[in-house]
Each structure stands twice: as structure tokens, then as C-alpha cells.
Amino acid sequence: MRVAFVLGTTSGGTGRHVLMLVEGLVRRGHQVLVVGPRSVEEQFSFGGAGARFAEVAVSDRPHPVNDLRAVLAIRRLTRGADVVHAHGLRAGALAALGRRGPVVTLHNALTAGGFVGLVYGVLERIVARRAGHVLTVSPDLAERMRRLGARDVRAALVAAPAPRPARRTPQEVRDELGAGDRPILLTVARLAQQKGLETLLDVAAGPWPIDGNASVGAPGAVGAFPGGGPETSRGGGSGGVRGSRCSWWPVRGRCGGSCSAGSMPSGCRSCCWATGTTCRTCWVRPSRC
16 A cells, blocks of 8 residues: 655654554565655655655744645655545645645644734635545544544544653652652653643642641642743754753743743743733733743
8 A cells, every 4th residue: 555644844743643554564574655745854854764765844933935835745755646645734624735635644723823824724724624534643633534524534643752761760850859758740742832731831820738738838749841942843852942951940920931941031931921811829920031
């Protein structure tokens, strides 16, 4: 069987998921083509996994001329494929315009507003009406696709990569973070609004128990973010803004940040920047940072 994958710019889970699918299909003797920006091949090496790679500029922002070129290139490159499987909303819409009936996996919710949000809303409708099958990583995405008229919506199972062996003990991590006896809340995700990290902040704010009794004045939890920010998906870095990594922030009492290499502008609250919304502790929006 000949399978073609289409994806846009990605530096994290979407690319690793496609690489896992490529490896599995190649092991089973299928012919695999991956279509996408040069940056994804450089990071994930689909060619090294046995697939043929074709460079097509599927960017993370709408661009009418480039998008038309991408549609025509996808149509030409996937003409002989038995299955076309696109990942992400933009890649899915371009693939659906280039070839009717592709499989489209949606990995993220739509959060943009204004003109960009309007454009992405149009792309959602294209996917819903022209995709043969829509796979979604969460029930809210599935419900939205059904409301927009998608005929066949199913759950996408995106497996997490196997964890690496621990190189430090839990107590060593606690000492590094200065957590003491406080709870540590860990989330592995890009620091982007679509990840819903405001829910984590609500939980982290407490109240946390002291001697078994909940107390608003109890010391708060420590949150850890081993993940990158919005610039990561465009620049291919491994950390936050300008390629730096935001390591932790004390959740309760203040919205401070402890970030390496100046990953945020001076005075920026890491929790505000992470969620993209007004923080309920310091009441500052990212635009004021």
C-alpha cells in the first residue's frame, strides 16, 4: 500500500507521532511518502526511517499564494497514493483541497481570534466537509467537527514516547526547585494557550492541606513546565521564547518566574505568558509584559 503523510511546521508531539506511524508502516513493507516543510525532515528524519520525503511549504500562518502552491504540490505528489493522512488543521485543509477524502488528524483546538481566527474557522469547515475521516485527540474537537458536518469522526490515539531513565532522584529534583515539602505539579506541554494551562493554575492555587486540613494560607504548589513556548513551533528550538526553557514557577503568593537565558521580557509573569490569558493571581495579561 502507498501511504502519504502531510504535515506542517512542528517541533514536538505531532512530528513524533507521524514518525511513529512511518516507522510502523515501513516495517510492514508499505511505501511511505512524507510531505511537509524542510524543517520537519531535518528534525525528525523521516527519510532515515525509510520514507521518501518531499518538501512543501506548509507554514503555520495563512498565506494565499504559498497555500495555493502547497495545494497544487500536494495534489501532484499524492496522486498515486492509496491513503493520504494529514496532521493538523492547516495541513488537513490543504490536503483536502488538493485531494478529496483524506484522513485528517486534528491535534490542537482553535484558539486564535480576529482575522486569523476567521481564516482558521474556514479551514475547519473545509476539513469537516471534504475529509473522508477525521481523527481527533479530544472529545471537544470531535464534537466541533460533528457540528460542522464531518461524516466520520473517530478518536485518535497518540501515544506518548517512552520515558528516558531517570538521572536524578526525586529528592534531588525537589532540592533544585526549592520545593521543600510542597506538592510539585508537572505538565509536559508547549506553553501555549491551546493547552489549557489555566486549569493547571486553578488547581495549583489551592487551597492545599496542612496537617490534613485545607487552608487558604497554606504554602502553594510548585509547577514545573518542561516544554517550549510559541516561538518553538516556528523556530524549531527546544525551549520557550527565543529558544530558552522556562523551568519552574512558584504558583501561590506571587507570579514570579525562573527562566534561563532571558526567555521572557523583563517583568513578564510566566503563568500569564504560558496561558495567554489574564492570570487570576496577578491580573496581568501577556500584552502588558
